[in-house]
Amino acid sequence: MSENKQQISKNRESKTSETGVSLKNLAAHLGLSITSLSLVLNDKPGANSIPQETKDRIFRAAEEFNYRPNYFARSLRAQKSFTLGVVVPELSDGYSGMVLNGVEAVLAKEGYFYLTTSHLHRDDLLKHNPQMLIERQVEGIIAVDTPIRFPTNLPVVTVSGHDKINGITNVVLNHQHAAELGVGHLFTLGHRQIAFIKGQDFSSDTKIRWETISEAALKRGLKIEPKLVAQLEGDIPSPEVGYVAMKKILAGKKPFTAVFAFNDVSAIGSIRALEESGLRVPQDVSVLGFDDIYAAAFLNPALTTIRQPLFEMGKLAAQTVLNQLANTKIDVAKIPQTLTVEPELVIRNSTAAVKK
Amino acid sequence: MSENKQQISKNRESKTSETGVSLKNLAAHLGLSITSLSLVLNDKPGANSIPQETKDRIFRAAEEFNYRPNYFARSLRAQKSFTLGVVVPELSDGYSGMVLNGVEAVLAKEGYFYLTTSHLHRDDLLKHNPQMLIERQVEGIIAVDTPIRFPTNLPVVTVSGHDKINGITNVVLNHQHAAELGVGHLFTLGHRQIAFIKGQDFSSDTKIRWETISEAALKRGLKIEPKLVAQLEGDIPSPEVGYVAMKKILAGKKPFTAVFAFNDVSAIGSIRALEESGLRVPQDVSVLGFDDIYAAAFLNPALTTIRQPLFEMGKLAAQTVLNQLANTKIDVAKIPQTLTVEPELVIRNSTAAVKK
DNA sequence: TCGTTTTAGTAAATCGTTTTAGTGACTTTT
DNA sequence: AAAAGTCACTAAAACGATTTACTAAAACGA
Numbered sequence: 001m002s003e004n005k006q007q008i009s010k011n012r013e014s015k016t017s018e019t020g021v022s023l024k025n026l027a028a029h030l031g032l033s034i035t036s037l038s039l040v041l042n043d044k045p046g047a048n049s050i051p052q053e054t055k056d057r058i059f060r061a062a063e064e065f066n067y068r069p070n071y072f073a074r075s076l077r078a079q080k081s082f083t084l085g086v087v088v089p090e091l092s093d094g095y096s097g098m099v100l101n102g103v104e105a106v107l108a109k110e111g112y113f114y115l116t117t118s119h120l121h122r123d124d125l126l127k128h129n130p131q132m133l134i135e136r137q138v139e140g141i142i143a144v145d146t147p148i149r150f151p152t153n154l155p156v157v158t159v160s161g162h163d164k165i166n167g168i169t170n171v172v173l174n175h176q177h178a179a180e181l182g183v184g185h186l187f188t189l190g191h192r193q194i195a196f197i198k199g200q201d202f203s204s205d206t207k208i209r210w211e212t213i214s215e216a217a218l219k220r221g222l223k224i225e226p227k228l229v230a231q232l233e234g235d236i237p238s239p240e241v242g243y244v245a246m247k248k249i250l251a252g253k254k255p256f257t258a259v260f261a262f263n264d265v266s267a268i269g270s271i272r273a274l275e276e277s278g279l280r281v282p283q284d285v286s287v288l289g290f291d292d293i294y295a296a297a298f299l300n301p302a303l304t305t306i307r308q309p310l311f312e313m314g315k316l317a318a319q320t321v322l323n324q325l326a327n328t329k330i331d332v333a334k335i336p337q338t339l340t341v342e343p344e345l346v347i348r349n350s351t352a353a354v355k356k
Numbered sequence: 357m358s359e360n361k362q363q364i365s366k367n368r369e370s371k372t373s374e375t376g377v378s379l380k381n382l383a384a385h386l387g388l389s390i391t392s393l394s395l396v397l398n399d400k401p402g403a404n405s406i407p408q409e410t411k412d413r414i415f416r417a418a419e420e421f422n423y424r425p426n427y428f429a430r431s432l433r434a435q436k437s438f439t440l441g442v443v444v445p446e447l448s449d450g451y452s453g454m455v456l457n458g459v460e461a462v463l464a465k466e467g468y469f470y471l472t473t474s475h476l477h478r479d480d481l482l483k484h485n486p487q488m489l490i491e492r493q494v495e496g497i498i499a500v501d502t503p504i505r506f507p508t509n510l511p512v513v514t515v516s517g518h519d520k521i522n523g524i525t526n527v528v529l530n531h532q533h534a535a536e537l538g539v540g541h542l543f544t545l546g547h548r549q550i551a552f553i554k555g556q557d558f559s560s561d562t563k564i565r566w567e568t569i570s571e572a573a574l575k576r577g578l579k580i581e582p583k584l585v586a587q588l589e590g591d592i593p594s595p596e597v598g599y600v601a602m603k604k605i606l607a608g609k610k611p612f613t614a615v616f617a618f619n620d621v622s623a624i625g626s627i628r629a630l631e632e633s634g635l636r637v638p639q640d641v642s643v644l645g646f647d648d649i650y651a652a653a654f655l656n657p658a659l660t661t662i663r664q665p666l667f668e669m670g671k672l673a674a675q676t677v678l679n680q681l682a683n684t685k686i687d688v689a690k691i692p693q694t695l696t697v698e699p700e701l702v703i704r705n706s707t708a709a710v711k712k
Numbered sequence: 713t714c715g716t717t718t719t720a721g722t723a724a725a726t727c728g729t730t731t732t733a734g735t736g737a738c739t740t741t742t
Numbered sequence: 743a744a745a746a747g748t749c750a751c752t753a754a755a756a757c758g759a760t761t762t763a764c765t766a767a768a769a770c771g772a
Contacts (some may be wrong), residue, residue: 076757300655400731406751425728426728429730
């Protein structure tokens with residue numbers, strides 16, 4: 001057991017111990033005015049006439065007393081919070097987490113932080129949460145897999161959002177390409193009876209994913225059998241929803257040799273349902289996922305999937321918001337509506353050539 | 357393609373459009389003083405003498421102009437940020453996400469938000485990130501699976517932290533119980549040669565988990581074979597690290613019939629390594645995980661595991677911080693050092709009775 | 713030597729609240 | 743009729759920075 005005992009002060013009454021020294025204190029100590037300190041510490045033009053010696057005194061004192069400008073005072077004055085808001089469905093499924101990693105990587109460099117809220121697909125929170133963020137004076141909003149249900153003039157960038165709204169940039173996957181990769185892969189392996197699992201209606205990629213897949217199938221002369229299509233239902237981020245969907249398809253008794261799932265999580269559930277009914281993956285049925293979550297490579301069988309570069313998408317979203325903040329007076333008409341990133345087909349062991 | 361077009365204002369120069377109306381504006385409009393409005397809107401004792409009629413006028417105007425107190429001004433005055441800081445290793449593995457869901461559930465009710473930072477197990481960020489949070493005036497800190505490397509007088513609560521520091525509360529699993537459940541389960545199934553995968557050194561549960569498991573094994577007369585123990589290495593939250601560890605154990609050529617993995621993610625990697633060398637799970641080797649992540653139920657085979665109530669742990673951590681904030685002048689000596697939550701054994705298909 | 717420029721600063725306003733300490737005008741008590 | 747309340751409010755300080763508009767002295771140029 002670690003006996004890493006550290007001592008901190010006996011009680012917590014002393015608020016000031018945390019807030020530290022103010023510019024006023026420091027100025028009094030140096031016998032200078034607050035103004036001079038501010039000018040020097042922020043390296044403003046007004047400090048030009050102040051001799052280096054005095055500047056050094058100021059810097060030394062700031063260092064010695066570990067002066068940090070008060071965040072609220074500074075933000076109040078500057079009307080700037082150095083904070084973005086991020087709206088996500090919820091955090092535990094790994095999808096949003098990957099995007100947030102990218103967001104944070106970019107923001108940290110610029111001294112920005114972010115507040116997160118989860119809407120859990122609830123209509124009230126979808127409106128309320130962003131409003132709370134705006135009251136908190138966030139300078140911009142990143143919405144991950146989340147529809148925009150709130151008005152604002154702040155910069156807004158979505159990740160996997162598909163609402164066409166003036167002034168809002170959507171960072172999206174090249175879905176045409178993704179569908180081509182996925183359907184093409186299965187087609188090349190000889191599959192002609194393919195089952196599809198559609199996403200939940202609330203998921204912002206559901207529609208476009210389905211449209212592009214339909215097109216890619218049509219192009220190859222595949223027709224989509226309604227009995228081989230099921231939709232995910234329920235908002236828990238668990239493979240269970242995929243399991244239920246696959247059970248439904250199996251109940252249709254229509255033969256098929258491959259499944260293109262909405263995402264990896266539902267692919268995992270599908271595999272379970274298939275194996276329960278005696279079908280082996282990939283010998284009897286090939287399964288293709290989407291996203292490439294960490295576990296995908298280590299499932300049994302390892303999952304073939306379409307990778308979305310979620311980390312990059314998070315970075316791109318954050319960069320886009322920061323760019324807009326840096327440019328004063330942006331013409332909304334010139335904000336790009338869409339930024340596209342490319343998917344990648346990752347072939348593993350859950351797909352195989354169709355049996356003769 | 358959704359044609360959900362909405363119109364927002366043509367350009368973004370108008371800062372005020374977002375910040376809204378101030379108390380000053382409102383007071384001028386009503387012909388009253390700022391003081392009166394503040395008193396009435398905050399329902400302070402000073403408003404007792406103000407007639408209901410005037411109060412109603414104020415409320416109506418506030419409603420009409422959608423008045424919201426400026427967050428910075430209020431916080432500057434009150435020296436209160438209504439914000440906590442949360443420090444995590446990183447966000448994409450689902451573990452921290454689950455905890456954050458719990459944290460948010462509690463904070464949202466109280467009008468609190470939280471800022472997140474990831475330290476990526478880097479020593480510099482382990483110090484720097486919490487300091488940044490403190491400069492941002494967070495009122496308390498929740499550290500998830502993260503060692504405390506910074507001094508502060510703020511309330512600090514860890515989730516799965518084991519440093520014994522005065523004034524810091526650790527929300528932890530009952531590890532004795534967890535070890536008993538895990539080792540007991542394998543023992544009951546007849547396993548006597550058990551392999552173990554230890555966590556990475558940076559993971560705060562590694563030590564205690566190992567100690568309690570060793571005890572539980574000893575208690576049953578099992579001796580732990582060094583060749584059957586491997587430690588996770590590398591800080592990516594991927595099953596790959598478990599795969600590598602299991603390869604190492606297999607290379608030792610020492611026979612065993614069960615594996616107790618550090619967590620579900622490494623259990624997944626282990627299963628892959630076992631099956632690659634021709635061992636079937638659970639017929640030849642039983643595999644026991646830890647955490648019960650979402651995917652655990654849907655692996656093939658479905659993973660037997662020890663569930664940690666991460667969502668509850670997040671809630672408990674947040675509640676504990678808020679409690680400390682509500683009580684002024686807390687005696688540090690009276691802050692509980694540990695809050696314990698109970699694990700649960702979830703039996704699925706990756707464990708089975710040992711072959712005769 | 714007078715006028716201008718440079719040097720070395722500072723006072724005060726401002727951001728938008730909250731809070732303390734009042735101020736007059738009425739009303740009630742004795 | 744004077745003293746003591748109550749009623750309906752308000753002025754001003756404070757939180758801690760930034761920024762604009764100054765001042766007073768020294769140095770410089772003609």
